[in-house]
Amino acid sequence: MYHINELLNSDNTLKPSFVAMKESDDYTINIGPQHPATHGVLHLVITLNGETIKKVDPDLGFIHRSIEKMCESLSYRQYIYVTSRMDYLSSHINNHACALLVEKALQVEVPERAQYIRVIMDELTRIASHLLWWGAMAMDMGAFTPYFYAFRERELLTEIMEDTCGARLTMNYMVPGGVMHDPHETFVHRVSKEFLPLLKSKLHEYEELVTGNIIFQNRVNGVGLLTYEDAISYGCSGPTARASGVHCDIRKLYPYDVYNKVQFEEVIETAGDSMARYMVRMNEIKQSISIIEQLINNIPEGDFQAKTKAVLKLPKGEFYQRVETARGELGVFVVSEGGTTPYRIKFRSPGFSNLSCLDHITKGSKIGDLVASMGTLDLVIPDIDR
Amino acid sequence: MDNEALKIQLTELLPSVTFEEGGEWLNVNVDPNDWKPFAVKLKASAELYFDYLFCLTCVDWKTHLTMVYHLSSTKHRHTIVVKCKLDRTTPVVETVCDIWRTAEFHEREVFEMFGVEFKNHPDLRKLILPADWVGFPLRKDYEDPINMIKL
Numbered sequence: 001m002y003h004i005n006e007l008l009n010s011d012n013t014l015k016p017s018f019v020a021m022k023e024s025d026d027y028t029i030n031i032g033p034q035h036p037a038t039h040g041v042l043h044l045v046i047t048l049n050g051e052t053i054k055k056v057d058p059d060l061g062f063i064h065r066s067i068e069k070m071c072e073s074l075s076y077r078q079y080i081y082v083t084s085r086m087d088y089l090s091s092h093i094n095n096h097a098c099a100l101l102v103e104k105a106l107q108v109e110v111p112e113r114a115q116y117i118r119v120i121m122d123e124l125t126r127i128a129s130h131l132l133w134w135g136a137m138a139m140d141m142g143a144f145t146p147y148f149y150a151f152r153e154r155e156l157l158t159e160i161m162e163d164t165c166g167a168r169l170t171m172n173y174m175v176p177g178g179v180m181h182d183p184h185e186t187f188v189h190r191v192s193k194e195f196l197p198l199l200k201s202k203l204h205e206y207e208e209l210v211t212g213n214i215i216f217q218n219r220v221n222g223v224g225l226l227t228y229e230d231a232i233s234y235g236c237s238g239p240t241a242r243a244s245g246v247h248c249d250i251r252k253l254y255p256y257d258v259y260n261k262v263q264f265e266e267v268i269e270t271a272g273d274s275m276a277r278y279m280v281r282m283n284e285i286k287q288s289i290s291i292i293e294q295l296i297n298n299i300p301e302g303d304f305q306a307k308t309k310a311v312l313k314l315p316k317g318e319f320y321q322r323v324e325t326a327r328g329e330l331g332v333f334v335v336s337e338g339g340t341t342p343y344r345i346k347f348r349s350p351g352f353s354n355l356s357c358l359d360h361i362t363k364g365s366k367i368g369d370l371v372a373s374m375g376t377l378d379l380v381i382p383d384i385d386r
Numbered sequence: 387m388d389n390e391a392l393k394i395q396l397t398e399l400l401p402s403v404t405f406e407e408g409g410e411w412l413n414v415n416v417d418p419n420d421w422k423p424f425a426v427k428l429k430a431s432a433e434l435y436f437d438y439l440f441c442l443t444c445v446d447w448k449t450h451l452t453m454v455y456h457l458s459s460t461k462h463r464h465t466i467v468v469k470c471k472l473d474r475t476t477p478v479v480e481t482v483c484d485i486w487r488t489a490e491f492h493e494r495e496v497f498e499m500f501g502v503e504f505k506n507h508p509d510l511r512k513l514i515l516p517a518d519w520v521g522f523p524l525r526k527d528y529e530d531p532i533n534m535i536k537l
Contacts, residue, residue: 069523069524233437235486246460248460318409320410320411320441320456322440331456333443333454335445343445346441348443352491353491356487356491357487
């Protein structure tokens with residue numbers, strides 16, 4: 001697949017990067033692009049020595065849509081909808097980042113009602129994402145039942161989303177200046193009286209079924225170790241970095257909307273292994289429940305959207321906005337020339353940086369542990385490829 | 387550390403840096419030849435300690451390319467944006483992936499999308515695009531008659 005000029009130096013010797021890839025007696029296997037454990041179209045080329053991993057080389061791009069190039073010809077109202085297709089499990093939060101960026105650049109004051117609704121939606125999305133991750137990760141490890149347990153609760157959540165946003169996955173509910181329309185009239189009742197009590201009554205099942213399971217613990221304890229320094233150096237964020245003791249919760253460090261008005265804890269673990277990453281996410285579900293409980297019955301009356309111009313023009317300059325998605329720090333970097341479309345846009349996606357540490361944390365471990373490490377990194381492939 | 391204190395510290399490390407303000411963070415313009423030694427000092431300095439490279443990208447300005455590095459410190463919580471102006475025909479800059487490991491993947495992405503060559507990068511191959519892809523898609527003059535939909 002490589003052109004000969006890419007492989008060779010001018011003196012006809014192989015370039016070092018290609019020599020390092022493979023040695024003659026290496027055994028190479030491929031995982032993906034179609035494989036249940038990668039949750040999407042990720043291709044991993046794994047070099048083995050017996051059962052020990054020597055190198056994991058991710059081959060990306062199977063779902064690359066060049067969202068960054070696409071956004072260069074989309075207006076500041078349109079580009080939000082493309083971002084739902086990046087990390088589709090955190091679509092509300094992706095939309096939130098884009099809306100916040102436009103509001104910051106145009107100095108729009110968002111009504112308090114909209115801010116409350118947005119944060120509630122963000123946290124519901126986070127719970128939905130973590131539930132799906134929990135089921136899917138347990139399935140990777142060979143336990144099939146948790147998947148159905150997780151989807152049982154998640155189903156109610158997607159129905160609530162469907163009532164308000166009209167969609168179950170790619171919501172597209174947030175717009176610059178607020179939200180698109182008022183939540184459905186049953187929204188408050190369904191979240192506070194139906195969903196939260198249901199989830200709270202089921203959380204202990206998750207812990208009995210998986211967390212305390214000795215087979216599961218043996219597979220994740222001490223597997224895929226990521227140290228504090230490495231987590232920062234690899235640019236990891238979100239639960240992956242917090243499991244290594246890094247304080248990186250954007251909601252705490254750089255609060256947006258009403259996150260500075262609610263009480264919640266930044267979940268930190270220090271072990272840095274797969275079990276720590278698992279525990280961070282499980283405890284984050286509880287924190288999200290607490291955030292929603294503080295807000296859901298206190299949504300103020302008022303407008304759900306600030307008045308903005310029909311055609312948005314950002315002033316000339318560079319803008320950066322970050323939010324905490326279910327996977328970590330999503331950064332939107334926009335270079336504006338003063339027009340109606342971005343001159344250049346870059347999405348710093350959490351999955352891309354989190355994936356880059358996969359080779360490091362699996363090197364020297366057994367091939368069977370790869371799935372445990374990969375499962376607890378919580379990779380979403382469209383988020384990595386963009 | 388606020389912007390004024392940062393300016394003094396950064397000028398001490400490299401006298402030739404220029405600053406731009408007005409955005410959210412302090413912008414630091416660095417000559418590409420000075421970038422690598424400067425980057426080493428940014429991480430090593432105890433007062434600055436920029437250990438977290440959270441965004442690395444490139445912007446095509448049609449006359450030149452600009453590398454943009456967003457750096458922050460997890461200890462002191464200050465942030466700067468470093469910019470390197472590169473020649474558009476032969477863009478070359480030293481890699482920083484031995485200082486911040488996250489740069490390895492981000493530089494591979496910039497390499498295939500913009501054609502910037504990173505000197506001393508350990509594994510500079512295409513990451514997202516197929517290996518036989520011709521051209522640099524995120525450049526402004528990129529044309530693809532088959533796959534590109536123009537709005």
